[in-house]
Amino acid sequence: MKVSVALLLELGIILAALSLLGTLARRFTLSPIPLYLLAGLALGEGGIAPVPAAGPFVETGAGIGVVLLLLVLGLEFTVPEFTASLRRHLPSGAVDLVLNATPGAVAGWLLGLDATGILTLAGVTYISSSGIIARLLSDLRRLGNRETPAVLSVLVLEDFAMAAFLPLLAVVAAGGTWRQALLGVLMALGAVLAALAVSYWWGHHLGRALLHLRPDAEQLLLRVLGVTLIVAALAEAAHISAAVGAFIVGLSLTGEAADRARQVLSPLRDLFAAVFFLSVGLSVRPETLLPVLPAALLLGVVTALTKLAAGWYAARREGAGHRGRLRAGTALIARGEFSLVMIGLVGVRQDRLGALAAGYVLLLAVTGPVLTRFAGTRPAPSAGKGRQVHTGGDTAGR
């Protein structure tokens, strides 16, 4: 075996740089995703340092990163949480979809993109980053707040909607007809629902099969990863996208099996997801970013406002006050990993689209968390005002 010195060195330097950036982001309790993107932009052709040796690895790793992102998302998903969200927050989810997918689609149309581009951009502006936001709510100590269940439920519904949306995107991007696209969506939805049913009624059997002979961490990792990659490959071959295949595998596992799988997979997911974010940055040529920046900025402002409206509505349905609604709305602004997954799926052959989406995510992944941090927080306590005890009305109607 011949080890490529250039590959090891480039990869090592890249990962070390990413870790530095990640530490920096965490210091300010920000998501490292935008910094990974920036790092990708800075590297590669036209950047400060081309990385010819690491390129192929990053490209391969990016695909695995998408698969792992969706697999772990599926593992975190439980049927009771989904049905509860659906029952209680369906109107909020619908408002969120209409308000936030529309600006993306309109922008794509105005920019003269093709059907794929319009669809992709609608997805990019629709889906909030559940990774960034769940962590943010915990960091900002908002888990006890009244608006928080509404925010988290909207995120669950978005993630589920994405499972129907990705195959549509995959087929349209592959140049299929609308009939093929419809078939793909129906197949994907059927597969997702089947996975949910399997997880609900036979999840413990699956779990037992997976945990058969009490595998150690290494064995479990290989088992889950192997099954996932096979299913992802089959899904890709059936034109419902590898990402959806991975999501389905994650969905069908529950309980202890899902917990253990998540534990062993999380570090791997973190690594390859970082590689994926990097690859999105790499595939965008920096000189294409500047011309689309005004459009990205405008789209960012508009969809920040529409997310604010969607969050406001969702929190109001839960009976939260003005401050709570503001917190919910601003929390949802952050776009991140799944917006990038959409872009990764159609490939960044579409130069302008890739640049626009990268700029857009960069903008909102940074400003979203910053905005919500300062929105609707407790005002400074005014002197001479006694502690208010709230009785009645507060817990009613939940």
Next chain:
Amino acid sequence: MIGGMDVNEVLLPGVGMRYEFATREGDRMSVVALRSGDFELMTYEGVDPDEARVVFRLTREEADTLAGILGAPRIAERFADLTKEVPGLSAGQVEVRAGGPFVDRLLGETRARTRTGASIVAIVRGEEVIPSPGPEQVLHAGDVMVVIGTHDGIAQVEQIIQADQ
């Protein structure tokens, strides 16, 4: 309803579960059980009734300890509630004191039930509860025995266990 109180259970999808209730003093408090096994304890005060103030963030271990502190002494009380259903039957606690005749001896050796008719239904040892201990159970100093029987029966068990040597 948990433990006879109205506890609001709120699902936090992807994060965990929140339990909310109001205390008799009128404070509202919440416990968030995170999927990671950690817990958050919070109250609601100030001008915004929707905003929680996190008082403590506990690891799984710390939460277990807290639960032990809050929960252990209440075991006997819960048995007391149970015995209210049957007239004449009551529940009591008998401590195995250091230097007593049955420290580090078997429960069977006390012949408590044969002699008094009262049953030892549980032994509370620190944070641990041993339910329906058998005759081969070894007693230690500091153990608290939960006894169910008549008033007299419980008093006799106490005399046996805490007799001067």
